[in-house]
Amino acid sequence: MKFQIPIGPQHPALKEPISLRMTVEGEVIVDADIRLGYNHRGVEKVAEEKNWTQNLYLSERICGICSHSHSTCYVQGVEKLMDIAPPPRGMYIRYLVSELERVHSHLLWLGVAGHEAGFDSFFMYTWRDREVVMDLLEMITGNRVHYAINAVGGVRRDLDDLQKAKVLEGVKILRERSVYYFRIGASEPSFVARIAGVGVLPLEKAVALCAVGPTARASGWARDVRKEDPYAVYGELEFDVPTADTCDVLGRVVVRVKELLESYKLIEQMIHKLPEGPIAAKVPRKAKPGEVVSRYEAPRGENLHYIKSNGTDKPERLKVRAPTLANYPATVEMLRSGFIADIPLIFAAIDPCICCAERAVVLTSARSGEESIVRLGDLRRQALERHQKAPLKRNAVWPF
Amino acid sequence: MLKKLARWSRIKSPWILHLNSGACNACDIEIVAALTPRFDVERFGILLKATPRHADVLVASGPVTRQMRDRIIRIYEQTPDPKFVIAVGACAMSGCVYRGAYNILGGLDQVIPVNMYVPGCPARPDAIVDGVVKLLGKL
Numbered sequence: 001m002k003f004q005i006p007i008g009p010q011h012p013a014l015k016e017p018i019s020l021r022m023t024v025e026g027e028v029i030v031d032a033d034i035r036l037g038y039n040h041r042g043v044e045k046v047a048e049e050k051n052w053t054q055n056l057y058l059s060e061r062i063c064g065i066c067s068h069s070h071s072t073c074y075v076q077g078v079e080k081l082m083d084i085a086p087p088p089r090g091m092y093i094r095y096l097v098s099e100l101e102r103v104h105s106h107l108l109w110l111g112v113a114g115h116e117a118g119f120d121s122f123f124m125y126t127w128r129d130r131e132v133v134m135d136l137l138e139m140i141t142g143n144r145v146h147y148a149i150n151a152v153g154g155v156r157r158d159l160d161d162l163q164k165a166k167v168l169e170g171v172k173i174l175r176e177r178s179v180y181y182f183r184i185g186a187s188e189p190s191f192v193a194r195i196a197g198v199g200v201l202p203l204e205k206a207v208a209l210c211a212v213g214p215t216a217r218a219s220g221w222a223r224d225v226r227k228e229d230p231y232a233v234y235g236e237l238e239f240d241v242p243t244a245d246t247c248d249v250l251g252r253v254v255v256r257v258k259e260l261l262e263s264y265k266l267i268e269q270m271i272h273k274l275p276e277g278p279i280a281a282k283v284p285r286k287a288k289p290g291e292v293v294s295r296y297e298a299p300r301g302e303n304l305h306y307i308k309s310n311g312t313d314k315p316e317r318l319k320v321r322a323p324t325l326a327n328y329p330a331t332v333e334m335l336r337s338g339f340i341a342d343i344p345l346i347f348a349a350i351d352p353c354i355c356c357a358e359r360a361v362v363l364t365s366a367r368s369g370e371e372s373i374v375r376l377g378d379l380r381r382q383a384l385e386r387h388q389k390a391p392l393k394r395n396a397v398w399p400f
Numbered sequence: 401m402l403k404k405l406a407r408w409s410r411i412k413s414p415w416i417l418h419l420n421s422g423a424c425n426a427c428d429i430e431i432v433a434a435l436t437p438r439f440d441v442e443r444f445g446i447l448l449k450a451t452p453r454h455a456d457v458l459v460a461s462g463p464v465t466r467q468m469r470d471r472i473i474r475i476y477e478q479t480p481d482p483k484f485v486i487a488v489g490a491c492a493m494s495g496c497v498y499r500g501a502y503n504i505l506g507g508l509d510q511v512i513p514v515n516m517y518v519p520g521c522p523a524r525p526d527a528i529v530d531g532v533v534k535l536l537g538k539l
Contacts, residue, residue, distance in 0.1 A: 039422045379502040
């Protein structure tokens with residue numbers, strides 16, 4: 001007999017509103033359905049009303065954890081459109097922040113994974129050490145979470161010698177701790193027993209379902225935009241793309257801890273190689289008409305922004321494809337034939353960032369050649385109409 | 401006497417529910433950071449609870465999306481009295497950068513009554529701790 005179990009939008013296992021409908025047969029999941037839309041804010045449409053500089057702050061607020069990823073991905077595209085090259089020092093500082101962000105994001109995830117596996121002291125340990133990198137980020141950029149370090153044509157703040165020394169010092173502490181976490185994550189018997197063999201995603205499935213980031217790398221598929229298509233400073237730096245071939249949650253833990261170690265290497269190289277010079281270039285107010293696709297390796301995988309300009313000071317279209325969205329099909333595959341108790345763990349293992357993935361799509365047949373323009377006012381009217389018609393669902397009455 | 405005891409226990413150990421009403425995650429990770437060793441609000445007896453039926457304080461973050469409106473009202477109704485709501489971050493106060501977007505109601509107070517606002521985009525953990533402690537002082 002089959003049952004449907006709804007999980008979310010407000011559920012202890014989820015940190016963000018999303019609805020998962022699990023069809024179960026006894027304890028085993030037969031099918032999973034992911035329903036989005038609870039966190040859809042309409043960022044892409046709002047972006048069309050703001051100018052290039054204002055959109056930096058908006059794109060940062062697509063997501064709070066990988067905020068620098070979105071803003072860097074956007075600013076890369078805008079710089080390509082405007083045909084300007086930021087000075088090397090600005091580039092190094094920008095990507096230094098992006099590596100520090102990767103460190104903070106992975107430490108955060110490690111804690112959450114530990115929490116979902118029932119290992120709460122691991123959660124508290126990693127979050128304590130995460131404060132080290134948060135302090136570094138605050139020192140460099142002035143903010144803890146939304147760094148706002150990017151400017152079109154460079155960065156906003158410079159780095160002095162004392163700050164450089166502090167970053168190196170912080171990295172030293174973090175490396176020591178990460179090696180310790182690696183030992184726990186890969187050899188602590190009870191933790192390994194909980195996560196090994198859970199949420200299996202074989203390599204051919206990962207390729208077929210277009211998984212990205214650590215999820216793909218844990219299935220033995222070495223995909224990394226920084227290596228495949230080295231943007232900005234990554235061509236000048238040495239690092240490896242860690243992979244694992246266990247294809248399960250254990251592999252994802254191992255890949256992320258190894259990535260932490262690679263990030264420390266990158267941070268040290270960037271600090272040592274930091275060139276002299278200005279940090280930002282002068283930029284025009286308007287961009288030339290054209291379109292551009294910008295790729296960026298966010299902590300969760302490949303982030304993609306498509307920007308179209310019509311020659312004014314505002315974008316005509318900003319399309320965001322966040323890594324979590326690319327990982328959803330793979331998640332359904334991982335959940336299938338798993339147990340109910342594994343749902344939080346499997347779902348957390350892709351490091352879901354639901355607010356990144358909440359994009360609206362209008363489907364039309366590709367052959368029809370139909371084109372349509374939807375204005376912000378139209379969307380607002382549609383949204384109002386839809387929600388006025390829908391009655392407010394009160395609390396369900398307890399039947400007994 | 402019993403009332404006094406209830407009031408004392410509420411001040412000494414308020415249980416919170418973290419409610420995400422369409423936030424960008426930034427306030428959420430700062431709320432969780434406030435619960436972890438550096439800031440550690442558990443020393444004030446504050447515990448994170450999984451269900452609204454156990455909670456005294458709703459800590460909400462994010463501009464209210466239309467899709468979440470009904471759910472927020474339902475969660476608010478499920479919370480036993482007396483209940484308090486803390487709106488964390490500029491979004492929960494007024495909508496922040498999303499103000500004017502078609503799917504945003506703009507601010508938590510459009511939907512449920514709010515007792516305390518913590519400003520910031522995102523609010524720092526220290527500010528959240530300060531907000532919670534000030535709310536406890538008002539009880």
